[in-house]
Amino acid sequence: MSGAQTPEFQLLEQSVGYFYSAALRAAALLNIADHLAGSAKKPDELAESAGVHGPYLHRLLRFLATRDVFAEDDAGRFHLTPSAELLRTDAPRSMRSAVLMLTDQVFWKPAELLDETVRAGATRFEEVFPAPFFDWLAQDEQAGDAFHFGMAAMSDSENRRIAADYDFSGCSKLVDVGGGQGGFLVEVLRKSPDLHGVLFDEEHVLAQHRLGEVRHSGGCEAVIGDFFSAVPPGADAYVLKRILHDWDDEESTRILARCREAMDPDARVLVIDAVIPAGNEPHPGKALDMLLMTSLSGKERTKAEFEAVFAGAGLSVTRVIPTSTPLSIVEGERESG
Ligand SMILES: C[S@@+](CC[C@H](N)C(=O)[O-])C[C@H]1O[C@@H](n2cnc3c(N)ncnc32)[C@H](O)[C@@H]1O
Numbered sequence: 001m002s003g004a005q006t007p008e009f010q011l012l013e014q015s016v017g018y019f020y021s022a023a024l025r026a027a028a029l030l031n032i033a034d035h036l037a038g039s040a041k042k043p044d045e046l047a048e049s050a051g052v053h054g055p056y057l058h059r060l061l062r063f064l065a066t067r068d069v070f071a072e073d074d075a076g077r078f079h080l081t082p083s084a085e086l087l088r089t090d091a092p093r094s095m096r097s098a099v100l101m102l103t104d105q106v107f108w109k110p111a112e113l114l115d116e117t118v119r120a121g122a123t124r125f126e127e128v129f130p131a132p133f134f135d136w137l138a139q140d141e142q143a144g145d146a147f148h149f150g151m152a153a154m155s156d157s158e159n160r161r162i163a164a165d166y167d168f169s170g171c172s173k174l175v176d177v178g179g180g181q182g183g184f185l186v187e188v189l190r191k192s193p194d195l196h197g198v199l200f201d202e203e204h205v206l207a208q209h210r211l212g213e214v215r216h217s218g219g220c221e222a223v224i225g226d227f228f229s230a231v232p233p234g235a236d237a238y239v240l241k242r243i244l245h246d247w248d249d250e251e252s253t254r255i256l257a258r259c260r261e262a263m264d265p266d267a268r269v270l271v272i273d274a275v276i277p278a279g280n281e282p283h284p285g286k287a288l289d290m291l292l293m294t295s296l297s298g299k300e301r302t303k304a305e306f307e308a309v310f311a312g313a314g315l316s317v318t319r320v321i322p323t324s325t326p327l328s329i330v331e332g333e334r335e336s337g
Pocket residue numbers: 134151152155177178179180181184200201202205225226227228240241242243246
């Protein structure tokens with residue numbers, strides 16, 4: 001066994017793992033990828049154009065290069081790698097705002113309280129911020145924008161593939177419950193132009209909706225509301241993408257119950273979330289689950305856990321459809337009787 005593979009080394013390396021997040025955030029905030037677009041640069045030249053300290057920047061990039069974010073060549077010039085390319089502000093499908101969202105203080109600060117969170121079995125978010133997570137995003141414009149634009153960028157990396165993996169042909173009206181800025185709905189409408197789309201979310205989120213990105217015959221509308229009170233009735237499909245994982249079982253059951261009340265007898269509910277498999281293998285949902293635990297009341301669920309919350313709302317799971325992303329589509333219908 002080489003030194004690099006010992007349990008001791010493994011623990012020490014993981015103990016400083018938070019610096020990968022910090023370094024990625026620093027590179028995104030300093031717009032380093034923008035300054036490298038078009039030509040590789042030596043650290044001093046790059047530092048001058050970015051307005052930062054050359055030797056410190058070199059150390060930051062040398063560290064990130066160990067994870068294939070930027071690469072240094074034999075002449076000491078730094079290049080964009082495929083993942084560094086996505087940190088460019090104007091890259092097609094830029095992930096810069098997603099990186100800034102996931103490393104934002106709304107997640108970073110409560111992560112420091114993970115031990116207390118596990119002890120209490122509840123988020124400590126309100127020890128750090130003056131209101132629960134989504135209330136705080138509505139109150140603080142900067143926090144709200146960082147989250148919702150970052151969420152939209154993160155979702156853009158998966159929306160088209162998920163929309164491609166489900167047959168919407170039998171659907172004439174779809175409500176995207178908590179649909180954010182509308183990236184997923186836009187992809188569904190591109191694929192099914194006759195569908196009427198309803199984007200349902202909070203007012204401050206819908207103020208920045210992107211439904212204008214798609215031209216199609218079925219029409220679409222943005223409807224302001226609270227999914228704990230009521231959701232728009234009469235659709236064939238109710239999509240909840242990355243929604244239930246934000247909420248505990250009791251809250252998730254209430255959201256699903258509001259959907260059930262709005263659903264016609266033949267309508268379907270499509271919960272799009274990670275479905276956590278058994279075993280020790282890494283899964284992106286297992287990392288995000290830590291964030292859902294520390295900043296929200298939510299959790300990533302197993303198939304059996306989804307079946308339980310569906311049943312609590314008078315729904316049954318009909319199929320779990322894997323997609324070409326880490327998310328699955330948990331399809332449900334009204335339980336008969
Ligand atoms: C994690 S984001 C997911 C957004 C989108 N579905 C996606 O996949 O990108 C959760 C969404 O739920 C919305 N939301 C939170 N509480 C809500 C409520 N009570 N009523 C309606 N929407 C709500 C948020 O504004 C946000 O857009």
